[in-house]
Amino acid sequence: MVLCPVIGKLLHKHVVLASASPRRQEILSNAGLRFEVVPSRFKEKLCKASFPTPSAYAVETAKQKALEVARRMHQKDLRAPDVVIGADTIVTIGGLILEKPVDKQDAYRMLSRLNGKEHSVFTGVAIVHCSDRDGRLHTEVLDFYEETTVKFSELSEELLREYIDSGEPMDKAGGYGIQALGGMLVEHVRGDFLNVVGFPLNHFCKKLAQLYCPPRPGDVRGAERDSIPAVDTFEDLSDLEGGGGSDPAWGGRGGRGGEEAGGAPPQAPGPRDADLNGAAEEKRPPFPTGLLELMEGFKASKALFTACKLNVFDVLRDQGPLKAVDIARKINASVCRTGRLLEACAALGLLHKTDAGYSNTEAADLHLVSDSAHSLHGLAVYNDSHVWDLFTHLDLAARDGAEQARGASGTKAERLFQSAETTLLFMRAMHGLSKLTARDVATAFDLSRFTSACDLGGCTGALAHELAREYPRLQVTVFDLPDVTEHARGFQPDGQRTEHVRFVPGDFFTDALPRAQLYVLSRVLHDWPDDRVHHLLSRISSCCEPGGGVLVAEAAAMEEEEAAAARRRGLQPLGALLLGAGRPRSARELGQLLQRHGFRDVRVAPAGDLLRVVLGTRAAP
Numbered sequence: 001m002v003l004c005p006v007i008g009k010l011l012h013k014h015v016v017l018a019s020a021s022p023r024r025q026e027i028l029s030n031a032g033l034r035f036e037v038v039p040s041r042f043k044e045k046l047c048k049a050s051f052p053t054p055s056a057y058a059v060e061t062a063k064q065k066a067l068e069v070a071r072r073m074h075q076k077d078l079r080a081p082d083v084v085i086g087a088d089t090i091v092t093i094g095g096l097i098l099e100k101p102v103d104k105q106d107a108y109r110m111l112s113r114l115n116g117k118e119h120s121v122f123t124g125v126a127i128v129h130c131s132d133r134d135g136r137l138h139t140e141v142l143d144f145y146e147e148t149t150v151k152f153s154e155l156s157e158e159l160l161r162e163y164i165d166s167g168e169p170m171d172k173a174g175g176y177g178i179q180a181l182g183g184m185l186v187e188h189v190r191g192d193f194l195n196v197v198g199f200p201l202n203h204f205c206k207k208l209a210q211l212y213c214p215p216r217p218g219d220v221r222g223a224e225r226d227s228i229p230a231v232d233t234f235e236d237l238s239d240l241e242g243g244g245g246s247d248p249a250w251g252g253r254g255g256r257g258g259e260e261a262g263g264a265p266p267q268a269p270g271p272r273d274a275d276l277n278g279a280a281e282e283k284r285p286p287f288p289t290g291l292l293e294l295m296e297g298f299k300a301s302k303a304l305f306t307a308c309k310l311n312v313f314d315v316l317r318d319q320g321p322l323k324a325v326d327i328a329r330k331i332n333a334s335v336c337r338t339g340r341l342l343e344a345c346a347a348l349g350l351l352h353k354t355d356a357g358y359s360n361t362e363a364a365d366l367h368l369v370s371d372s373a374h375s376l377h378g379l380a381v382y383n384d385s386h387v388w389d390l391f392t393h394l395d396l397a398a399r400d401g402a403e404q405a406r407g408a409s410g411t412k413a414e415r416l417f418q419s420a421e422t423t424l425l426f427m428r429a430m431h432g433l434s435k436l437t438a439r440d441v442a443t444a445f446d447l448s449r450f451t452s453a454c455d456l457g458g459c460t461g462a463l464a465h466e467l468a469r470e471y472p473r474l475q476v477t478v479f480d481l482p483d484v485t486e487h488a489r490g491f492q493p494d495g496q497r498t499e500h501v502r503f504v505p506g507d508f509f510t511d512a513l514p515r516a517q518l519y520v521l522s523r524v525l526h527d528w529p530d531d532r533v534h535h536l537l538s539r540i541s542s543c544c545e546p547g548g549g550v551l552v553a554e555a556a557a558m559e560e561e562e563a564a565a566a567r568r569r570g571l572q573p574l575g576a577l578l579l580g581a582g583r584p585r586s587a588r589e590l591g592q593l594l595q596r597h598g599f600r601d602v603r604v605a606p607a608g609d610l611l612r613v614v615l616g617t618r619a620a621p
């Protein structure tokens with residue numbers, strides 16, 4: 001079930017909030033609305049005296065803000081959004097309209113005027129519906145306002161000065177922010193609190209209900225024009241999926257007209273049907289939500305990487321919950337920008353946000369803290385500093401080959417091992433990933449018949465340690481490039497079985513392979529082209545005694561793959577595209593490769609959600 005009141009009716013529309021006010025953005029996104037923010041350039045300079053009431057002034061300003069954005073967007077892209085929302089908040093006292101103070105003195109004048117008295121806060125809201133008629137913008141406006149009264153305590157001169165010095169009054173109507181420090185000035189509030197903060201959410205939802213959910217004939221609840229429909233009325237959002245559902249608002253764009261299936265009574269027309277829809281409108285295609293999410297997905301990754309890089313999750317694990325301002329101080333960053341990053345992390349489900357501040361979610365504690373047992377912090381930092389850059393040149397790689405894409409940055413090995421720092425970055429990333437999957441790989445088959453194993457390209461030894469833990473008789477050699485084995489010491493766990501793991505430096509294409517009954521290749525083969533894979537397997541095959549084995553773990557697709565996992569693995573070829581001539585191979589292909597190199601009794605087993613493991617036994621030559 002989607003807990004979705006009327007706001008859900010806007011989910012499949014391109015909605016723009018024509019406001020730079022962070023409070024409005026927060027109120028609406030907390031309510032579940034998805035929208036783009038395009039601050040209005042309309043100058044708030046309408047002649048106040050020409051309006052009969054302060055509310056009329058606020059409404060007109062809100063309307064002009066929204067219309068300016070609609071026109072600008074239409075002019076720029078020749079396509080306006082579906083809905084533009086504008087708002088304007090003003091404070092009135094004794095017939096005077098107070099907007100945002102221009103400087104500290106102005107703030108002082110405003111606050112002194114409000115001191116000890118009751119005043120009104122009006123927010124005017126305009127919901128502008130846009131459509132394109134032969135290249136010209138057509139708009140329809142629904143507007144309303146909400147009034148809330150606020151009473152200030154008797155405040156001392158000193159307190160007012162101190163409050164002004166906090167900087168809070170400067171971007172707020174009337175010179176105060178009731179939601180923050182300004183709350184201390186307020187004795188009582190009558191009416192909608194959020195209206196004071198900058199957006200009357202409740203009234204807005206009622207208006208949406210009138211627009212999008214007009215009463216059906218005989219619907220008693222529908223007769224209460226001023227109520228927000230109960231949640232269950234809107235549980236079924238199937239129309240959001242583009243299934244030809246009803247959307248009676250604003251003249252029935254994409255709606256089903258009067259032809260509801262199953263003989264249900266036709267919906268009443270939207271409020272402006274009569275003048276809008278003389279002719280039947282063309283049916284619009286479903287809103288491409290999935291595509292838009294893909295287009296924006298890189299921002300989500302970047303937010304996660306950045307929060308990891310700035311150690312936000314470490315700070316919160318140790319000291320959370322914390323307010324944005326305290327986190328900013330601890331990570332040595334700007335308060336405003338940190339606030340936005342934290343908001344993004346909360347929206348992505350990486351952080352919890354409560355009145356006490358931000359704190360880690362369980363997943364963040366488990367995987368995004370740098371020194372947790374299951375940390376993927378290293379992978380995030382590596383993706384940010386190396387992989388991100390590589391993907392910037394994906395177009396070149398696709399067109400001209402990986403060499404051009406890599407440009408000055410060199411081959412994979414050169415890039416990874418160009419300094420101790422980058423080697424360590426890479427190793428931390430691999431360590432996190434290997435630890436995550438090591439147990440699944442080690443236990444995909446019963447390997448207890450082997451007493452020696454060699455993990456080729458075993459990096460930090462995460463899998464080797466898991467094998468040693470799982471099989472008490474097993475001695476494991478990690479064979480990897482000298483640059484890697486040199487740094488492996490820092491990754492070793494404490495414990496009894498560590499003496500069962502040793503590191504030998506070498507190149508598995510050229511140097512003699514350590515003798516072992518079982519050779520392990522975990523996430524190695526996809527990095528290499530076919531000729532190299534054959535070369536490596538034939539070297540292993542010639543070292544392996546009959547009865548010995550080879551164990552290959554890869555993110556390899558099986559024939560009966562479920563769609564989601566296949567999609568995840570489907571991105572692997574992109575990495576191969578950038579990193580050289582390697583490629584992903586299916587489990588069946590890996591099995592055939594092993595058979596070709598003299599391994600029999602080849603079996604495949606899943607290792608968790610991510611990997612497939614293929615085990616072959618060396619036949620007598």
Ligand SMILES: Cc1cn([C@@H]2O[C@H](COP(=O)(O)OP(=O)(O)OP(=O)(O)O)[C@@H](O)[C@H]2O)c(=O)[nH]c1=O
Nearest residue numbers: 019020021023088089172173176177178196197198
């Ligand atoms: C009374 C009060 C106001 N505000 C803010 O005051 C701005 C009003 O100015 P506006 O001109 O309506 O909006 P803006 O900030 O200039 O944005 P825009 O819509 O782009 O004009 C809005 O921000 C509101 O939240 C608070 O945050 N808390 C309060 O208690």
